[in-house]
Amino acid sequence: MSLAAEAFMSQMAAAEPWPENATLYQPLKEDQILLSDCASSLAVQAYLRMCGLPVQVVCRVNAEYMSPSGKIPFIHVGNQVVSELGPIVQFTKAKGHSLSDGLDDVQRAEMKAYMELVNNMLLTAELYIQWCDDATAAEISRPRYSSPYSWPLNKILAYQKQWEVRRKMNAIGWGGKTLEQVYEDVSQCCQALSQRLGTQPYFFNKQPTELDALVFGHLFTILTTRLTSTELAERIKSYSNLLSFCRRIEQTYFEDKRIL
Amino acid sequence: MKRAHVARLRLLRLGIFKEVEVLIDTSEGTDALPNGLDVTFEVTEIKRLTGSYNTMVGNNEGSMVLGLKLPNMLGRAEKLTFQFSYGTKETSYGLSFFKPQPGHFERNLTLNMYKVTGQFPWSSLKETDRGVSAELNFPLGMTNHTLKWEGVWRELGCLARSASFAVREESGHSLKSALSHTVSVDSRNSAIFPSRGALLRINQELAGYTGGDASFLKEDFELQLNRRLFWDSVLSASLWGGMLYPIGGQLSCIADRFYLGGPTSVRGFGMYSIGPQSEGDYLGGEAYWAGGLHLYTPLPFRPGKGGFGDLFRTHFFLNAGNLCNLNYGDGPRAHLQKLAECIRWSYGAGIVLRLGNIARLELNYCVPMGVQSGDRICDGVQFGAGIRFL
Numbered sequence: 001m002s003l004a005a006e007a008f009m010s011q012m013a014a015a016e017p018w019p020e021n022a023t024l025y026q027p028l029k030e031d032q033i034l035l036s037d038c039a040s041s042l043a044v045q046a047y048l049r050m051c052g053l054p055v056q057v058v059c060r061v062n063a064e065y066m067s068p069s070g071k072i073p074f075i076h077v078g079n080q081v082v083s084e085l086g087p088i089v090q091f092t093k094a095k096g097h098s099l100s101d102g103l104d105d106v107q108r109a110e111m112k113a114y115m116e117l118v119n120n121m122l123l124t125a126e127l128y129i130q131w132c133d134d135a136t137a138a139e140i141s142r143p144r145y146s147s148p149y150s151w152p153l154n155k156i157l158a159y160q161k162q163w164e165v166r167r168k169m170n171a172i173g174w175g176g177k178t179l180e181q182v183y184e185d186v187s188q189c190c191q192a193l194s195q196r197l198g199t200q201p202y203f204f205n206k207q208p209t210e211l212d213a214l215v216f217g218h219l220f221t222i223l224t225t226r227l228t229s230t231e232l233a234e235r236i237k238s239y240s241n242l243l244s245f246c247r248r249i250e251q252t253y254f255e256d257k258r259i260l
Numbered sequence: 261m262k263r264a265h266v267a268r269l270r271l272l273r274l275g276i277f278k279e280v281e282v283l284i285d286t287s288e289g290t291d292a293l294p295n296g297l298d299v300t301f302e303v304t305e306i307k308r309l310t311g312s313y314n315t316m317v318g319n320n321e322g323s324m325v326l327g328l329k330l331p332n333m334l335g336r337a338e339k340l341t342f343q344f345s346y347g348t349k350e351t352s353y354g355l356s357f358f359k360p361q362p363g364h365f366e367r368n369l370t371l372n373m374y375k376v377t378g379q380f381p382w383s384s385l386k387e388t389d390r391g392v393s394a395e396l397n398f399p400l401g402m403t404n405h406t407l408k409w410e411g412v413w414r415e416l417g418c419l420a421r422s423a424s425f426a427v428r429e430e431s432g433h434s435l436k437s438a439l440s441h442t443v444s445v446d447s448r449n450s451a452i453f454p455s456r457g458a459l460l461r462i463n464q465e466l467a468g469y470t471g472g473d474a475s476f477l478k479e480d481f482e483l484q485l486n487r488r489l490f491w492d493s494v495l496s497a498s499l500w501g502g503m504l505y506p507i508g509g510q511l512s513c514i515a516d517r518f519y520l521g522g523p524t525s526v527r528g529f530g531m532y533s534i535g536p537q538s539e540g541d542y543l544g545g546e547a548y549w550a551g552g553l554h555l556y557t558p559l560p561f562r563p564g565k566g567g568f569g570d571l572f573r574t575h576f577f578l579n580a581g582n583l584c585n586l587n588y589g590d591g592p593r594a595h596l597q598k599l600a601e602c603i604r605w606s607y608g609a610g611i612v613l614r615l616g617n618i619a620r621l622e623l624n625y626c627v628p629m630g631v632q633s634g635d636r637i638c639d640g641v642q643f644g645a646g647i648r649f650l
Binding site (some may be wrong): 060061062064065066068081088149150151152153156157 | 413416417418421425428429431432433434435471473474
C-alpha cells in the first residue's frame with residue numbers, strides 16, 4: 001500500500017475501539033487446512049490472545065480466496081479486512097494495543113530479525129515439505145487442499161497450487177534442496193531460537209511479544225500435526241526449552257479451548 | 261418458381277455458399293421431358309478458411325480480437341469457429357463446433373469450449389468462467405426447443421479492495437454442471453420492431469445432478485405481445501419473471517442470481533442496481549418479475565421515410581419490477597405478497613434505433629418511482645444498447 005493509503009488506514013483504524021464481533025477466517029480445520037496455514041493462523045490467534053483482544057475463529061472453505069492478499073489468516077474487524085501477522089500487528093498498534101512497546105530500538109531490531117528468520121526458514125520449510133516432497137504432497141497436501149471441491153475441479157486446484165509453490169521454491173533457491181537438507185535447516189533455526197530463549201520464559205524476558213506468538217504458532221503446529229514422517233517433530237523435540245516454551249504459552253493463553 | 265426461390269434461401273442459410281444462382285430453362289437433351297424444366301443451381305462456395313482481426317475499445321479497456329472460421333469443415337455445413345480476444349485487462353477465447361442435421365437445418369448440435377471473463381462494477385465482482393457446453397436445437401410443431409448441458413469452472417473475485425464483505429465471502433472457485441431446457445414460440449414478424457405477434461420463452465436449468473458444487477433449480481420466462489394500433493403505432497407489452505431455488509440447503513451463489521435494473525430492463529435505474537445490496541454492492545436476488553408497456557411510433561414528421569428514418573422509432577414506456585429473496589419455507593401466497601410489495605416503476609419517453617436485425621440503441625428520458633432505499637437511480641437521460649430489452 002502507498003504511504004498515503006497506509007496513513008489513511010491507520011487513521012480509520014485508530015478511530016474505533018476493538019469490537020466484540022471481530023472474526024478470524026481460516027480454512028476448515030478438520031479436513032482442509034494445511035500445516036503452513038494452520039501455523040500462521042495459530043500465530044495470529046496467540047498474538048491476539050496475548051493482547052487480550054477477543055476474536056472468533058470461523059472456518060470457511062474459500063478463506064484463502066476471500067483474503068485480500070491471498071494468504072491465511074485474515075481478520076474482519078469492523079469494516080476492515082487485514083491479513084497476515086505483520087499487517088495485523090500494525091493494525092492493532094494503530095488501535096493502541098501493542099506488545100513490543102516496552103522494547104528499546106536494539107531489541108526491536110533483534111525481534112524483527114528473528115521474525116524474519118522464522119518466516120524465511122520455518123515457514124518455507126513447511127511449504128517445502130508440504131508441496132515439494134512427493135510423498136507428503138500425494139498423501140496429505142493434495143487430498144486435503146482439494147477436499148471441498150468436486151471432480152475435476154479438485155484435481156485442477158490441487159495441482160495448480162502445487163505448481164505455484166514449486167515455482168516459488170525454485171525462485172528462492174530451495175528447489176534443489178533435498179528433504180534432509182531442509183530438516184537440517186529447521187534444526188539450525190531451532191538452535192538459534194533455543195539459544196536466544198535460553199532459560200527465560202519469553203524471548204524478551206518477562207513479557208511475550210509478537211515473536212513469541214509467531215514461534216509458538218509454528219512450533220506447536222509442527223509438534224501436533226501428523227505428517228508422513230515424524231522427523232520434523234523429532235528435530236524440534238530435541239530442544240527442551242522450546243518444548244516447555246510451547247507448553248507454557250498453551251497453558252497460559254489457550255487454557256479455555258482445545259487448539260488442534 | 262416459388263419453390264426454387266425457397267430452395268435458394270435454404271441453401272444460403274447453410275452459410276457455406278457465397279452466392280446461389282438459379283437458372284430455369286426448358287429442358288433439352290436426350291432425356292428431356294415434354295413441358296419439362298431444367299432447374300440449375302449455380303453456387304459459389306465460401307473460402308475454406310476465413311480469418312478476421314478486430315480491435316475494440318470500450319470502457320477503459322482495449323482489446324484485440326482474432327477470429328478463425330471454417331464454414332464447411334467436413335462437407336456437410338459443419339462450422340468450426342475460434343475466437344481469441346486479448347485485452348488490456350482480460351483475455352478470453354472460445355472454440356465452437358456447429359453441426360446441422362443434413363436436410364433439416366433447424367435441428368442442430370453445437371459444442372462449445374470457452375474461457376470468458378467479466379467485470380461487474382455494480383457488484384464489485386469479477387468472474388472468470390471456463391467451461392464446455394453441448395447444445396441441441398430442434399423444432400417441435402410450432403415451438404423451438406433447446407436442450408443444453410453446461411459444465412463451468414467459475415472463479416469469483418473482488419473487483420476492488422473496497423468490495424463489501426458480502427461479496428468477499430463469495431470469492432473462490434466453484435464448479436457448475438447444469439442441464440437446461442428452453443422452449444420458445446415466436447410469431448412476431450420481426451425481432452426488433454415487431455408490429456404483430458407474440459413471443460413466449462420459458463427456460464429452466466437444473467444444476468447439481470450431473471456433478472459439480474452448485475445445486476439449484478432455476479426457472480425464468482419471457483413474454484411479449486405486440487399489436488398494431490392506429491397510424492402505424494404499435495403497442496407492446498412484455499413480462500419477465502424468474503425464480504432460483506437452491507437445492508440441498510446451500511446458499512445461492514452471486515453468479516446464479518437474477519439482477520434487475522438498467523437501460524435494458526427497468527429503465528430509470530442504474531445498471532442492475534435494484535434489490536438486495538450490501539455497502540453499495542448489489543447482490544442480486546432469487547426471484548424477480550418485470551413488466552413493460554410500450555407505445556412505439558415512427559419519428560414525428562417522418563423524416564427520411566422509406567430509408568434511414570425507418571430505423572428509428574419514438575417510444576413511450578412504463579416499466580415496473582421487483583427483485584427480492586424469498587423465504588422458501590413460507591407458502592406461495594407469502595411469496596406473491598413479497599414480490600408485490602416495494603414495486604419499483606418508471607415511465608418516460610425516448611428514441612430507439614435499430615441495428616441490423618439483432619440489436620437496439622435507446623436514448624430515453626426516464627422518471628423513476630417507487631425507489632427503495634439502496635437502489636441507485638438514473639433519472640433524466642439514459643442511454644442503452646443491447647439485444648434484449650424489457
